[in-house]
Amino acid sequence: MLIKAIVIVTMIMLAAATLVYIERKLSAFIQNRIGPNRTGPFGLLQPFADVIKLFMKEDIVPTAADQRFHKIAPIISLGVAVAVYSVIPFANYIMIGTHKIFIGIAPDINIGLLFILAMTSVGVYGITLAGWSSNSKYSLLGGLRSSAQMISYELSMGLAVIGVLLVSNAFTQHNGTWLNTMSLNTLVLNQIGWRWNILLQPLGFIIFLVASFAETNRSPFDLPEAEPELVGGYNTEYTGMKFGMFFLAEYGNLATSSAFITLLYLGGWQLPIPASWLGLQDGTILLALCQFIMFLAKIILVATFFIWVRWSLPRFRYDQLMYMGWKVLLPLSLLNVVITAIVIYLLN
Amino acid sequence: MNNTKNTEAERLSFLEKIYIPEIAKGLGVTFKQMFKPKFTRQYPEEVWEPEGSYRGRPVLVQDENGERCVACGLCARVCPALAIEMQASETEKEKERYPVKFEINMLRCIFCGFCEEVCPEEAIVMSKDYHLVFTSQEEAILGKDKLLVPIEKLKDRLEYLREYK
Numbered sequence: 001m002l003i004k005a006i007v008i009v010t011m012i013m014l015a016a017a018t019l020v021y022i023e024r025k026l027s028a029f030i031q032n033r034i035g036p037n038r039t040g041p042f043g044l045l046q047p048f049a050d051v052i053k054l055f056m057k058e059d060i061v062p063t064a065a066d067q068r069f070h071k072i073a074p075i076i077s078l079g080v081a082v083a084v085y086s087v088i089p090f091a092n093y094i095m096i097g098t099h100k101i102f103i104g105i106a107p108d109i110n111i112g113l114l115f116i117l118a119m120t121s122v123g124v125y126g127i128t129l130a131g132w133s134s135n136s137k138y139s140l141l142g143g144l145r146s147s148a149q150m151i152s153y154e155l156s157m158g159l160a161v162i163g164v165l166l167v168s169n170a171f172t173q174h175n176g177t178w179l180n181t182m183s184l185n186t187l188v189l190n191q192i193g194w195r196w197n198i199l200l201q202p203l204g205f206i207i208f209l210v211a212s213f214a215e216t217n218r219s220p221f222d223l224p225e226a227e228p229e230l231v232g233g234y235n236t237e238y239t240g241m242k243f244g245m246f247f248l249a250e251y252g253n254l255a256t257s258s259a260f261i262t263l264l265y266l267g268g269w270q271l272p273i274p275a276s277w278l279g280l281q282d283g284t285i286l287l288a289l290c291q292f293i294m295f296l297a298k299i300i301l302v303a304t305f306f307i308w309v310r311w312s313l314p315r316f317r318y319d320q321l322m323y324m325g326w327k328v329l330l331p332l333s334l335l336n337v338v339i340t341a342i343v344i345y346l347l348n
Numbered sequence: 349m350n351n352t353k354n355t356e357a358e359r360l361s362f363l364e365k366i367y368i369p370e371i372a373k374g375l376g377v378t379f380k381q382m383f384k385p386k387f388t389r390q391y392p393e394e395v396w397e398p399e400g401s402y403r404g405r406p407v408l409v410q411d412e413n414g415e416r417c418v419a420c421g422l423c424a425r426v427c428p429a430l431a432i433e434m435q436a437s438e439t440e441k442e443k444e445r446y447p448v449k450f451e452i453n454m455l456r457c458i459f460c461g462f463c464e465e466v467c468p469e470e471a472i473v474m475s476k477d478y479h480l481v482f483t484s485q486e487e488a489i490l491g492k493d494k495l496l497v498p499i500e501k502l503k504d505r506l507e508y509l510r511e512y513k
Contacts, residue, residue, distance in 0.1 A: 026382070028386075029381070029382040029386070030378050030381050030382055031381070032381060032384060032385070032386055032387050033386050033387060033388045034386050034388045308375060308378060308379070309375065311378060312371075312374045312375050312377070312378040313371065313374060
C-alpha cells in the first residue's frame with residue numbers, strides 16, 4: 001500500500017511536470033515559435049529547471065496576511081489534487097498466484113465517484129483561503145471569483161456523472177450480478193466492448209467537459225487567474241515553493257480531470273481491441289502494462305485537448321460564465337439525467 | 349442590458365448560438381498553425397548581420413597609416429551623453445595631431461551617431477557590432493586598442509555614408 005502511494009505520488013509530480021512541458025511546447029507551436037529547447041534535449045529538463053528555481057526563491061509572506069492560512073492554503077490545494085488519485089484504476093487487476101492485486105490504491109472502493117466529487121469540493125477551500133488570507137484586493141477578488149465558479153460548475157458535473165452511473169448500472173443489472181456501483185473500476189469494466197460512454201452519453205460528455213474546464217480554472221474559464229484582469233488572482237502574493245505548489249496543483253488538477261474524462265467517457269484503461277486478439281490473458285502483468293500505457297496515452301490526448309483549447313478560445317466574462325453555469329449547463333444536465341432515465345426504463 | 353435592437357442574440361439562429369461549429373473552426377485554425385514553419389531564430393548559432401545603415405558600436409577607422417583621427421575634439425564636444433574623452437598630442441606624420449588617449453564609455457553611449465556625423469576626417473564610424481557584453485564597469489570604458497578597426501571591415505558603413513549623407 002505504501003509502495004503504491006509513493007509510486008502514485010511520484011507519478012503525479014512527473015505528470016504535472018510533463019504537462020507543463022507539453023503546454024509550453026504546444027502553445028509555442030500554435031504561436032509559430034519553438035518552445036524551450038535549450039535545457040536538455042528538446043527542452044525536456046525545463047520543468048525540472050523551473051521547479052529548482054522555485055525552490056531557490058525567497059519565501060515572502062505579507063505582514064498583514066493571515067499567517068496560518070497563507071501557509072495552509074497551498075497544502076490544501078496540492079493535497080487534494082494528489083488525494084484524488086487514490087481511487088483511480090490504472091489498469092485491470094493482476095493475478096500473482098491467487099492474490100488479486102489492483103493497480104491503484106483503492107480503485108474498487110464502493111464510493112469511488114463520490115469521493116472524487118467530494119475532494120474537488122474541498123479543493124475550493126484551498127483557493128478561497130489563499131485569496132482571503134493574502135489580504136490584498138486582487139487576491140480576494142480572484143479567490144472569490146474562483147470559488148464561486150468552481151461551486152457553480154460542480155453541480156453540472158455531478159449531474160452529468162449521474163447520467164454515467166445510470167448507464168453503467170443498467171449494464172450491471174443486465175448481467176445479473178451486483179458489482180460495486182460507484183467504484184471507478186466497475187465504471188470502466190462496464191464500458192468493455194466499445195460501449196464507451198461518450199457514444200451513449202454525448203450530451204453528458206459535453207457538459208462534463210465544459211464543467212471540467214471550469215473546475216480546473218482553465219481557459220476559457222480562467223478569469224480568476226488571468227493576468228491582465230487580476231494580476232494573477234489568488235496566487236498574487238505567493239512566491240517560491242508555495243507558488244510552485246499552486247502551480248503543480250493546477251496541472252495536477254488538469255491531469256486529474258483528464259483522467260476522469262477518460263475513465264467516465266472514453267473507456268478508461270481499455271484497449272480498443274479485445275485483449276484476446278493480442279493473445280494476452282486477463283490478469284497478466286503484460287496486459288496490465290498495455291492497459292496502463294493506453295490509459296496514459298488517453299490522458300495525454302485529453303490533456304492536449306485542454307491545452308489546445310486554452311490557446312484558441314477567448315476568455316469568458318465573469319457574468320457570462322455564471323450565466324452559463326446556472327442557466328445553461330444546469331438545465332441541460334438535468335435534461336440529460338431525465339432523458340437517460342427514460343431511455344433506460346423504456347429499453348428494460 | 350436594455351437595448352433590444354438587433355443584438356447578436358437575436359440575429360443568430362438557435363444552432364448558431366451554441367457556437368460549437370465556431371469553436372471547432374477556431375480549433376482547426378490553431379491546429380493548422382502547429383504545422384506551419386516557426387519563426388524563431390536560434391540566436392548564438394544563427395546571428396543576424398545588419399545592413400549598412402545600422403548604427404552599432406562606434407569605432408575608430410584604421411587605414412594603412414594608423415588611425416585617421418586627428419584629435420580635433422569635435423566628437424567629444426557634440427556627444428549628447430558625454431561618452432567620449434580624448435587627449436591630443438603631436439606626431440611626425442602628415443596629420444601632425446593624434447589622440448594619445450581616446451576613450452568611449454559604452455555605458456554612456458546612446459548610439460546616436462552624432463560623433464560620426466560631425467567628424468571631419470571620417471575617422472569614427474558606427475560599426476555593425478551589437479554583441480556588447482561587459483562584466484564590470486571598468487571593462488565598459490573602451491580604450492583605443494579596442495576601438496581601432498581596420499577599414500576593410502567598415503566598408504558597408506562607409507559606403508552608406510557616402511551615398512546618403
